[in-house]
Amino acid sequence: MLQTQNDLPERTRSKIIDLLNARLADALDLEYQAKQAHWNVKGKDFFQLHELFDKVAHEVGEHVDHIAERAVQLGGYVEGTVRSAAKLSALPEYPSGIVDGPDHVEALSTAIASVAASMRKAIADTEALGDLATSDLFIEVTRTLDELLWMVEAHQVGLQGTAARVPARERHKNERARTSHRH
Numbered sequence: 001m002l003q004t005q006n007d008l009p010e011r012t013r014s015k016i017i018d019l020l021n022a023r024l025a026d027a028l029d030l031e032y033q034a035k036q037a038h039w040n041v042k043g044k045d046f047f048q049l050h051e052l053f054d055k056v057a058h059e060v061g062e063h064v065d066h067i068a069e070r071a072v073q074l075g076g077y078v079e080g081t082v083r084s085a086a087k088l089s090a091l092p093e094y095p096s097g098i099v100d101g102p103d104h105v106e107a108l109s110t111a112i113a114s115v116a117a118s119m120r121k122a123i124a125d126t127e128a129l130g131d132l133a134t135s136d137l138f139i140e141v142t143r144t145l146d147e148l149l150w151m152v153e154a155h156q157v158g159l160q161g162t163a164a165r166v167p168a169r170e171r172h173k174n175e176r177a178r179t180s181h182r183h
Helices: 010-040 046-073 082-088 101-128 132-156 168-182
Strands: none
Touching: 010 046, 010 082, 010 101, 010 132, 046 101, 046 132, 101 132
C-alpha cells in the first residue's frame, strides 16, 4: 500500500481497498455483460434494447472509474484488468449464445440486481469501517443501478413465463435467502 496522508488507519484503508477492488470487478463484469447484450440482442424490440443495454454499459462504466480512483486515493493498487475482474467478480457468467431480447432482459436484470445487492452490503461495510466517503460512493453507484434495473425490468412487462413476472431484485433476494439457509 502506498503512503498517504489520509487519516484512516492503514489497516482500515487496506480492507476498504480490497472491498473497492471486489466491487470494481463486479462493475467491470456488469459493464461488459451489458455490452454483450448490446452487441447480440435481436428481435422485435431490437432498437430499444440495443440502446438501453448500451446506456447500462455506459453508466456503469462511469462508476467504474470512480471506484478505481477511490482505491488509489486511499493508497491502494487497482486490480482493473479484464483477467483480474474475471477472477474477482461475484457475478455468474453471462449466458452464452442468447440473442432473444427477453432472454437478455432477464439475464441483464439479474446481473444488475446482483451487483446492486453487493453494493448495498459495501455501503454497510464501509460505514462500519468509518469511511463515509467511500460509503457515499457506493450509495451513488447503487442509486444508478436501481434506476437501470427499473429501466431494464420495465421490458419484462407482458413477457410469458414465471421468471419474467418476478423482478430480478426479488429473485436475487430469494436465491440469497435459500443459499444462506444451506450453510
